[in-house]
Amino acid sequence: MSFHDWLEDDSKTILFDGGLGSELIKRGLTSGKIPDILNIEQSEIISEIHKSYYDAGSDMCQTNTFGSTPLNLSHYNLEIRIEEIIENALENIKKVRLSGCLIVGDIGPTGEFRPPVGNASSDEWYSSFSIQVKLLETGVDLWHIETISDLEEMLTAIRAVRDVSKKPLIASITYKRTKKGFFTIMGDSLEKCVETLNNEDVDVIGANCTLGSNDMLDLLKNAIEFTDKPLSVKPNAGQPVIKGDQTYYEQPINEFVNDIKEMIGVGAKIVGGCCGTSPKTINAIRKIIDSL
């Protein structure tokens, strides 16, 4: 089955993976390094986390390449190692991928804003995304551009993917809740974002991070009004709480999973989790999906 077959099968809800950062913390990797370098330095642990999500029932998991763009890596003086990082990222996920499951090429924000907030230009974004996409293209089944807070940056990333790849693409923006509804921090409304993405060459429109499952449910109910394209949701498991030197996400799994169940009912095609979710969360969602 290909991703397109899944999209066309009305009875199929696609299960994505959950958070990576909180899994790293659990394993004591709290050094403050960019997780992408761990593809090289702790490749076994990265593979183990991917495996735990596939084993928990994810139909597809994403590569550990959220920050693997030259712009982002340059903050850590790691941009010269981008080829090695991405090569290892693909290897780490390929060796644990289960038969019938897919590998998603993960593309996160560059970390640079356009003026007046930062100094990035669209050309800089484009060339940064292009390099990442070209390096990932051979090893992935589809793409996920995620956690983008500027519609302009999203459109640039989409262009960079489409200039290289015909593979399916999920475009996920991150929104905050305001008195007037859901907006990006740059001021684009949910309606504007979804309607804009509706006219782009993307297969699925998504939202991830920032919002907990409760708010994401409301967002989904709104978003569905503006598009006929399939929708993807990856909410956070509430907000992190720090105790001592440890981080905890205290939202009970059943609360999160009940919201996800409702999102499937509303029409979410792809469901998964972002920060604070774990293989346990994904496994609980697997059971819900299988029971529907």
Added chain:
Amino acid sequence: MIILTGEEIFKNIVDSIVNLEEDKAVELANEALKKKINLLEVVEKGFSAGIRKVGELWEDGEFFLPELMRGAQIMQKCLDILIPHLQKGSEEISHGKVVIATIEGDIHSIGKTIVATMLRAYGFEVYDLGADVPAEKIIQEAVEKKADIIGVSALLTTTMTGQKKIIEILREKNLMNKFKVILGGAPVTSAWVEECNAHGSAENAIEAVKLVKSLLNK
């Protein structure tokens, strides 16, 4: 030529900041200089009132990050014109000194930069040390600059422990009574502030300005 009174100029300044009209704001700053209007009043009743309004609009969800940053940048540009003409320079309008940085291991600078920009716009003297700054370096700068406030940002739950380290070092060196330490970053909660024995945290840049003002009794 229309002659504007002081009050009218103040109102026009507020409007120019809220409408994000840089040329107009700069022109009004120069006009205030030419007319020898009390510059402290120009700053307080004009530019500060304008940026406060921008902050309110942001808090209400009417303005977003680009408008907030643009407003603060226009304000800063106008202050740069006016400050050299104040009798005692920047000290006259400075409400206090702030050393601010994102902690070592963390390169997320946007939130910290917004807070720094807003604090500057509100008349604080701000030393922004950038991102990925070791705790020792932040403290050294705060001592050298005789700062009132140390602001430490961390966006990663993995780097937040660096915020605690700042306070531990200050305690070891008997410097805790010299500064107020405030924490920023999405994962920072009031429980974390308490655990670190810091002096506060804020939900956003406008709240951060209010926090700094209250800590310094301004």
